[in-house]
Amino acid sequence: MKILITYFSATQNTEKIARHTGQTFTTLGAEVTMRDITPPENRVPLNTNDFDCVVFGAPIHSWRAPRVVRDWMNTLEGKGKKAAMFFTYGGFGVHPCHYTTRKILEDANFTVVSSAEFPGAHTFNLGGWEAVADRPGEPDFAVAEEFARKTYRRFTGEDTGVPGEFEKTAFTDEFLDSIESYRFKALTQLPTREGRECTMCMVCGQKCPTGAMNPVTGEADSDTCIACLACVHHCQENALKINDMTGIWEAKLEMEKLTREDLDRKQSKIYL
């Protein structure tokens, strides 16, 4: 069986889960191809004829798969192939990610046979948050392996089930879009070098999934930056920074009525 695993991963949490999932499929006898769709040049239409089944991995950005991932998924032709999805998230809202992503994939003519979610150090920890800082870790990798084993049985047809309905969101796309743009006003400012010393290695520009980061000026374009912080995460010299978000961290915990310990207790979950 030929399985394609596609994943978007700005700060490498989703990539770690993708690797554990892929290794398990390989030990089960599958021929696995990994495709990192973080670089824009890799978000090209898939030739689904080349694979029997496809796994889609993405971080959760404002309750959904990142906009660039949704846009790419909307270009796909599933041709009735089986698909699985998984998400990493920073310990806060997951809903309605499973529902909205399944809808996109099924509209593209894939049959979604499983889904999963895994806590992963919140991207905004780069600005001072402390959400699920050490995740994903060994217990999450064990769930990723179990997810791959169970999904494989569905891919081969040994298990013919599909997940039940995911909770449907009451929010409109317009509302969810507004949450996404609100982030730039209320949470993150644009990543910037602000004159800090830099060896001009250009990695920030190469790692930016939308071409928003100008590695020469060290400034990001406000229209195209999606605040994924790939540039800050990959900056070897620690020259790129996001704004200090420690005050917002306290407010966020209070608003969500959660403590840091509540977040640390979040478990990876499989949906079958």
Ligand SMILES: Cc1cc2nc3c(=O)[nH]c(=O)nc-3n(C[C@H](O)[C@H](O)[C@H](O)COP(=O)(O)O)c2cc1C
């Ligand atoms: C713009 C943005 C929005 C996010 N929104 C959420 C969210 O709604 N809920 C949540 O729990 N985590 C959220 N996160 C955290 C990421 O989902 C989490 O850190 C993820 O593991 C990052 O994956 P990656 O390392 O593969 O990029 C958000 C991160 C970013 C950058």
